[in-house]
Amino acid sequence: xxxxSQHPSWVICKSGTSVxxxxxxxxxxxxxxxxxxxxxxxxxxxxxxxxxxxxxxYEQGVEKxxxxxxxxxxxxxxxxxxxxxxxxxxxxxxxxRGETSTDTQYFGPGTRLTVL
Amino acid sequence: xxxxxxxxxxxxxxxxxxxxxxxxxxSGFYGLSWYQQHDGGAPxxxxxxxxxxxxxxxxxxxxxxxxxxxxxxxxxxLQMKDSASYFCxxxxxKSTFGDGTTLTVKP
Numbered sequence: 001x002x003x004x005s006q007h008p009s010w011v012i013c014k015s016g017t018s019v020x021x022x023x024x025x026x027x028x029x030x031x032x033x034x035x036x037x038x039x040x041x042x043x044x045x046x047x048x049x050x051x052x053x054x055x056x057x058y059e060q061g062v063e064k065x066x067x068x069x070x071x072x073x074x075x076x077x078x079x080x081x082x083x084x085x086x087x088x089x090x091x092x093x094x095x096x097r098g099e100t101s102t103d104t105q106y107f108g109p110g111t112r113l114t115v116l
Numbered sequence: 117x118x119x120x121x122x123x124x125x126x127x128x129x130x131x132x133x134x135x136x137x138x139x140x141x142x143s144g145f146y147g148l149s150w151y152q153q154h155d156g157g158a159p160x161x162x163x164x165x166x167x168x169x170x171x172x173x174x175x176x177x178x179x180x181x182x183x184x185x186x187x188x189x190x191x192x193x194l195q196m197k198d199s200a201s202y203f204c205x206x207x208x209x210k211s212t213f214g215d216g217t218t219l220t221v222k223p
Contacts, residue, residue, distance in 0.1 A: 034211050043203070044159070044213045093158050095211070104149050105211055110158040 002028045004096045006108035013084055014116055020080045021111045023094030029074040030096035034105065035067075038091045050077050084115040118142040120214030122204060127220045128194055136189045136217045138204035146207040148180050148187045153216070154200045163189065164207070194221045 003026040013019050023033055032051050036044040048064075050056040050071035058064045068080040077096075081088055091112050097105040119141045128134045138148065147166035151159035165171050165180035165187060177190040191198055203216040 036213075043215045046212045049211070095159075097211070104161055104164050104207065105205075106161055107151070107158045 002026075002096070002098075002106040004030075004094065004106045004108040006094055006111050008111060009109060010112040010114075012114045012116065015085050016083055018080055018082045019084055019113060020078055021092055021094070021113075023077045023079070023096065023108050025075050025096040025106075028096075028098055030077075030098065031074065032097045032105075033071055033077040034095045034097070035069060035077075035079050036093045036095070038093060038110075044093065047079075081113065084113070086115045089113055089115045118206065118208065118212050120204060120206070120212075122202075122214055122217045124215060125218045125220070127222065129222050130194055130196060132194050134191045134194060134219065136191070136202050136204075136219070138187045138189070138214075140185050140187070140204065140206050142206045142208045144208045145182070148178070149205045149207055150176075150178050150189045151203045151205060151213075152200050153203065159203060162202075166207075191219070196221050196223070 005024045007022045034049055035047045038044050046059050047062045048056040048058045048069050050069050052071050052074050056069040071077040091110050093110040095105040095107045097103050121139045149164045150162040152162050153159040163178035165178050170179045175192045180187045199221045201216040201218050203213050205213055
């Protein structure tokens, strides 16, 4: 299957700092990328959908000014958690999908964020 | 909107066969994907049905009936390593996941 990478795989930061997570599709062009967060023993919660070259569509209850998403190219999307707080500690996972909605989405390995 | 229903938990023994059902309601449906997620890891793609019928990939098979908005994942010859969460996900404009099914395989 297709390969999606995420960087970093884990990060620990102090409260109030910003953290950037990168998601890359390595062997295909990802028109659409999705960002999820997952708390222990819970399902994946869709945060936002980003399409290359346009603004991300955020799910209800997700603050767009806190979780900045940029999808500048067909192979790269970034999620920046601004002014992180301990409650933002979570497992953040991106997925990438090809040109059409018929394409399967492939997941990155996830980024574990811990805010102290 | 989109809704998904799967059993929350399933338990089986090694070597057995397990079927995980999924019913869905979504707009703009193109097909149904299945993912496996082990504790602490990210989901990995298992199978995709674009058309009605059965798709077989080794020990795993997946079935889709568009008219019934229903699909299932069939796991055969269960192994301990199959203990994980399993998610069905409609391929649609929006990609949300349900709560998934936690499969526990016992010796």
